[in-house]
Amino acid sequence: MTLTSIDATALESGVRSYSRTWPTTFTKAQGSFMYNEEGDQYLDFFAGAGVMNYGHNNRHLKEVLIKYLAGDNVVHSLDMLTTARTDFLSTFTDQILRPRGLDHTVMFPGPGGANAVEAALKLARKVTGRESVVTFTNAFHGMTLGALSVTGNSMKRGGAGIPLVHATPMPYDDYFDGDVPDFMYLERLLNDAGSGLNTPAAVIVETVQGEGGVNTARREWLRQLSSLCKEQGIILIVDDIQMGCGRTGGFFSFEEAGIVPDIICLSKSISGYGLPLALTLLRPELDVWEPGEHNGTFRGFAPAFVTGAEAIRTYWSDDDLQRSTIAKGAFAESALNTIVADHPEHGLSAKGRGLARGLEFTNPDHAAATCRNAFEAGLLVETSGPRDEVIKLLPPLTLTNEELARGLDILRQATADAVA
């Protein structure tokens, strides 16, 4: 094969996007770094959109993965019972769910996050006999039709080619800068028999909106939302696909708020190694599926069970990772505040929680330029938000303090050059 990667893009649909932001061909990756074909090193504060929480080719997980594959163990088996599946199920239940007081059953809805969301929405509708879902401004839940209908981004919605219905957007926390009492509108509509709001089957929410611009919901907002759902008999779905698996500190991002969602969606870092896996966790009383009523070919990818179980044993047997993430998050927050303070005339702001951090620009061009500068200086960061105006930082949770500091230094300089 003599074709270059850039040439190969001609063979591919124009829908590709990251290869436009980072026009180089990556080949190796280890820990917090990726390397292109020329051997250039990139510090990765993107982490595969939150998939690589434990770093690329994590040594612990790599060992068990290769051993598993080398041993001719079952790779693919849908929802047949396998040793790997049983190990994952019991490890996840024993070390993650039960210690947190969660009695949820585990559903494997398919290989990706959108499958977890689709299954959650289907079940909420089936259980309640209602069809409408309350979403929040700037939500992102996926690209399949059900998941897309509860996603906010208008460009992505436009891709559906049909009217997206059955979802009503409500203001996310702080959407009005604190000028309006939380849930005033939603609560009023729910309690007014003449409001015209179809009583919803479910509310679906992210505790931190990654794609939406690293918007964080306060604990009390989440608690109020949970109470409201309980009072009204509405199923609360937390999409923890990007913010779970320790991204904000605790394994689940909602732990801090002390709430118990009815349904929880997980994916991205759940396998710990970039292997496709997704989970939909269900309060037992909601688990009214008939056998096979939802299925999917890649819903039991055994290598992902193997690395997923090992990741839990390695990182969630004690609270070291959680404490480290919170500490590094605080460090990052401080560094971002310094960048904000560097440029008072540009109205930047720092956002986020744990190691999900954002740097918001008033001018989206500055965000884009900062990304480009960072890339040239060897740092991978992407933008998010409805106008791509927020730089989103999702470094591996396992990065060293030195790597964190180095990345933030590059970002500081990249920002300075962008707004100059």
Add this chain to the structure above:
Amino acid sequence: MTLTSIDATALESGVRSYSRTWPTTFTKAQGSFMYNEEGDQYLDFFAGAGVMNYGHNNRHLKEVLIKYLAGDNVVHSLDMLTTARTDFLSTFTDQILRPRGLDHTVMFPGPGGANAVEAALKLARKVTGRESVVTFTNAFHGMTLGALSVTGNSMKRGGAGIPLVHATPMPYDDYFDGDVPDFMYLERLLNDAGSGLNTPAAVIVETVQGEGGVNTARREWLRQLSSLCKEQGIILIVDDIQMGCGRTGGFFSFEEAGIVPDIICLSKSISGYGLPLALTLLRPELDVWEPGEHNGTFRGFAPAFVTGAEAIRTYWSDDDLQRSTIAKGAFAESALNTIVADHPEHGLSAKGRGLARGLEFTNPDHAAATCRNAFEAGLLVETSGPRDEVIKLLPPLTLTNEELARGLDILRQATADAVA
């Protein structure tokens, strides 16, 4: 962990299905066989629902996969350029598409088949500005909302919890046992401005309906369908997720009919090793996506690119596999006809094409009993069809003649015991 696998099912959603059919815990797999924890061997005529066309832990692919992983190559990178991605793209284009006269561009819509279908439907609607889709009786395309709306099975549709709209079912080939001219109804509705059929954006079709009961469409039926779509300006989508990758002989199941679909969906065996991967192939003039208008986290799983490219090089550089599949298919057909002839009083019938074969019972209980008997005798086969009345055979294409004969012998005995 002292929990048994059977105990672990209590931790899991009641939606699980295959573990009910085959109540044992699998651990190893090699070639045409799977093994449970007790070491019992099972000849696998299920092949992970058509994912393991090249057999379990295929030696050729295993070697490149482990080498790739051991070398700390990039595992996960969304749609960033990687060496593995470029190699797959150019290999697939050069060795599969272009030799077959297909100028399609390749889209990676997400990790599973439903993603490929969702992307196909979205694009067809976006291109045409129409929303309706023609499907066929007993179609199966997936469990996400868009894919489910074009799927026939009423139990699975019921899981949506909302009315599934925008799709109209038409009779699949031979739905009326030849009593009605092909496409009479569809063609008449399309040409009658008063018919009430919304002009469709697309027709989506499987050349052989695996889940629907191993129903095969004749070449001339597919050709007529293709012509009808061209005449009417309707996009033809072939879902080749289960029947592609050589299952019926040629790489694509539609080759034999000499048609060129506008959009082609691939998944299941495309990685060749059970690694989640899906493709949506687009005629270049339809590729009107904006960058990022459809995306998805696991849409570029590099290990799957590596095994997928190697599978193409290994099995599709010449026509050995294709010829072998056709020959084995003929053998299987003959063996199934023998089983049919064994029990003239029970109205069995043999169905299928290549190594996608079906044995249809008039009494679904007989099909279930045959499956159970086969399992006890060490053969994995599942049922399909709207009443689970068809035993579906999808052995690895790489099985030996002896394995094929052995499996069919077990099936013959299992059937005899079932109908006795």
Add this chain to the structure above:
Amino acid sequence: MTLTSIDATALESGVRSYSRTWPTTFTKAQGSFMYNEEGDQYLDFFAGAGVMNYGHNNRHLKEVLIKYLAGDNVVHSLDMLTTARTDFLSTFTDQILRPRGLDHTVMFPGPGGANAVEAALKLARKVTGRESVVTFTNAFHGMTLGALSVTGNSMKRGGAGIPLVHATPMPYDDYFDGDVPDFMYLERLLNDAGSGLNTPAAVIVETVQGEGGVNTARREWLRQLSSLCKEQGIILIVDDIQMGCGRTGGFFSFEEAGIVPDIICLSKSISGYGLPLALTLLRPELDVWEPGEHNGTFRGFAPAFVTGAEAIRTYWSDDDLQRSTIAKGAFAESALNTIVADHPEHGLSAKGRGLARGLEFTNPDHAAATCRNAFEAGLLVETSGPRDEVIKLLPPLTLTNEELARGLDILRQATADAVA
């Protein structure tokens, strides 16, 4: 006011249609005739699209109407009790429903036929908890969103501006010229759990499709449809808006077939005088409405009750009108057959039942020209059918034999001139 009527069209929306077909200003009308401002007389075989079954300004009805109005009786009162309402309800029940063995309750759904259809569809969905409706090719049920969704005409459907969903068209009687057994497709789809047809709440049907091209359903087809609905637990709605009130002979057009629909829609000639009124008749066990769950301002227009009750007393106390309609229908059929025979080279055909008659052309231009010629010769007839290829005859049932013969003579000449 010196504005001419033609000038006044500039003040009106371009949606107007009949004033384009007949560019003259009508002022008076009596019995079977309309008169324009110049005093030209037109024999009316259009009858206000089936509203004037008893002729224009019918003497009997006029007398009671003017007396009612002159006496300051209640004109408008929604669904408050009035003397006029009670009289209509008891007269309709006693003289129309009960003698025909119908125990339906009467609902006043609003002033027009579309209201009757909307109410029928809403109730069928509420009762069954299902949402889908089976319609027939070339059906016409109205222009409001619910009624439009079960209407076939693609131009009219396009006016909705949103995808029309929840309805599936099935072939009307003889759609395939007898080549396919009746209901083969519908029955098969209903009985196949994998067909992809959402189980319908209701089937809605016209016994003769007026707007659709004067297509008639045979008695045995209607009986089969009724049986199928019963077997499957599907509500059968007969839209008798245009074909009821004696148009085909009996008061209800379905009497002849001996079926009892679950829901019946009436409007058009039910007031007998062109006064807006509509009825939805419900089998008592389906009448699960909550008080006020469906309402509407003009649902109890008292003058229409007065003329409606009088029309029943005048025309339905014996079977004279019914017999006369059947006899005149036979005469018309014979005359139309003569016209068909006049032009063997043009492939005309005669259609219809009772005094709903059609003359179908293969070339729609001939139908349009025939209409124009007829208008110039003093006869009002309109076209129908998906291509406006059928001349539809709906003369007042009360016309004389001489008027009928005269109109058919004009039509014969108009046709001859058109196809010449």
Add this chain to the structure above:
Amino acid sequence: MTLTSIDATALESGVRSYSRTWPTTFTKAQGSFMYNEEGDQYLDFFAGAGVMNYGHNNRHLKEVLIKYLAGDNVVHSLDMLTTARTDFLSTFTDQILRPRGLDHTVMFPGPGGANAVEAALKLARKVTGRESVVTFTNAFHGMTLGALSVTGNSMKRGGAGIPLVHATPMPYDDYFDGDVPDFMYLERLLNDAGSGLNTPAAVIVETVQGEGGVNTARREWLRQLSSLCKEQGIILIVDDIQMGCGRTGGFFSFEEAGIVPDIICLSKSISGYGLPLALTLLRPELDVWEPGEHNGTFRGFAPAFVTGAEAIRTYWSDDDLQRSTIAKGAFAESALNTIVADHPEHGLSAKGRGLARGLEFTNPDHAAATCRNAFEAGLLVETSGPRDEVIKLLPPLTLTNEELARGLDILRQATADAVA
């Protein structure tokens, strides 16, 4: 007929409602009064839900109506040209539209208000190519599927039997008691590309919500809404079905705010005599209908044209009626405030504009009891609002000052007795 009216209710669907509130049989009506069969007189502050703005059997209109009918003029003619139609069109355009600076064309969408709303929604969607509509809390627009989908009342929505989609409710003026800036939420959602709100084709609004509880929108709120629609390219539909025809003073209820809606819906009092008629007024550039793309049998009821034109000539040639309505409205407001002040402990409040007035109770039982008491004392008033907690006053605009005072006196006593 010996059946009593009460007996006759057994023949009717349980959906009837007003006959439950007022269990007596009305027979005559004149001016501001209705009379039952026993000759009891009822002062009518209901006016047929706003249909009888000029009083029952209005002398001026009665004369032209009977003359028209007696003269065998055309009664029913769909949208054929008639002398009556031309007269109405030119009178309405010359005396109502043009003097108010409105260049709208007139569409006759069918006999009732729901038809006017359905046509407005269809056209807005067709023109914009968008499907979503913004509605307001407690809106009421009708019972057909399109109109119902933009109506707020949950009981009425439940009657649809299918999920009502394509509409998003926004807070009506003062929904949050002034705590939130007007349109803050709507404006923010429209301007945020990530909000998840489908860009609407149209906003539909009532200037005073009659059914919703006599909620009034301030002029500045309406002006802001109009500006917002213009800025965003959204079609503004004012449903003036109940509040137009002088109910609030000016002919159109929006005149006072100085706005020009893109589409205006009229019905109820437009014929002036209780004869079914509806109008949809369109800015000329929006009138993109194809001929016949929307139609309807009773869309040109000539007697309604006759009384409608005469009503305009009688009441809208000068501003007497407008001034009288405003003066009477002020009197009513003052009287209602007195009632409110009578019972400070019950938290009553007075609402409304012109002669659309409301008396809101905190306890809906008090509203119901007040209605009953009023009925017994010879006054017809109904309740509205999501909990039926508001007594709605819609007296004929032509009532005398004495009648107004008398009705308000009865109401005062009825209230006192109810809350005692």
